[in-house]
Amino acid sequence: MMLNELDEKTKLLKRAGAVLNSIIKGLDEVNSETRQKIMELCGEACAHENGDLEIAKVIAEEASDEDEVLARMNKEILWCGTWTRKGDTIQSMCVKCGCPLVRNKVVDLTGTFCYCSRGWVKKIFETLLKKPVNVELEKSIGLGDKVCRFAVYT
Numbered sequence: 001m002m003l004n005e006l007d008e009k010t011k012l013l014k015r016a017g018a019v020l021n022s023i024i025k026g027l028d029e030v031n032s033e034t035r036q037k038i039m040e041l042c043g044e045a046c047a048h049e050n051g052d053l054e055i056a057k058v059i060a061e062e063a064s065d066e067d068e069v070l071a072r073m074n075k076e077i078l079w080c081g082t083w084t085r086k087g088d089t090i091q092s093m094c095v096k097c098g099c100p101l102v103r104n105k106v107v108d109l110t111g112t113f114c115y116c117s118r119g120w121v122k123k124i125f126e127t128l129l130k131k132p133v134n135v136e137l138e139k140s141i142g143l144g145d146k147v148c149r150f151a152v153y154t
Contacts, residue, residue, distance in 0.1 A: 020101075020107045136153070
């Protein structure tokens with residue numbers, strides 16, 4: 001790739017980030033339920049686009065039980081923490097944001113943006129487990145907590 005082409009792609013990425021940040025800021029003007037639903041749809045789209053959903057489909061077809069599903073999830077799908085079974089939930093805790101857009105400074109970390117990750121987790125685990133799940137964002141760095149903690153209710 002030539003330097004000019006790289007510069008253009010960098011400028012385009014920065015522009016997309018600025019637009020996304022504006023949209024996310026605008027979502028602060030709508031009710032919490034609507035804001036969360038929109039961001040969860042973004043997370044679902046991310047799962048489709050980055051290839052994680054395809055990996056989850058393969059794991060779901062090949063794994064013989066939940067232990068194998070979780071072991072393969074932890075090994076094959078990039079995430080900021082380890083997923084483990086705890087009682088009636090599957091949980092993960094992250095000490096830094098797991099979103100590649102935030103980590104690469106494309107978008108700002110906000111509490112609203114954290115619901116995107118909730119949508120990603122929901123889509124991935126519904127695919128892995130082949131059934132509907134509920135996902136709770138129990139703690140969030142974007143909301144001021146020191147860690148992010150997700151719980152998947154199966």
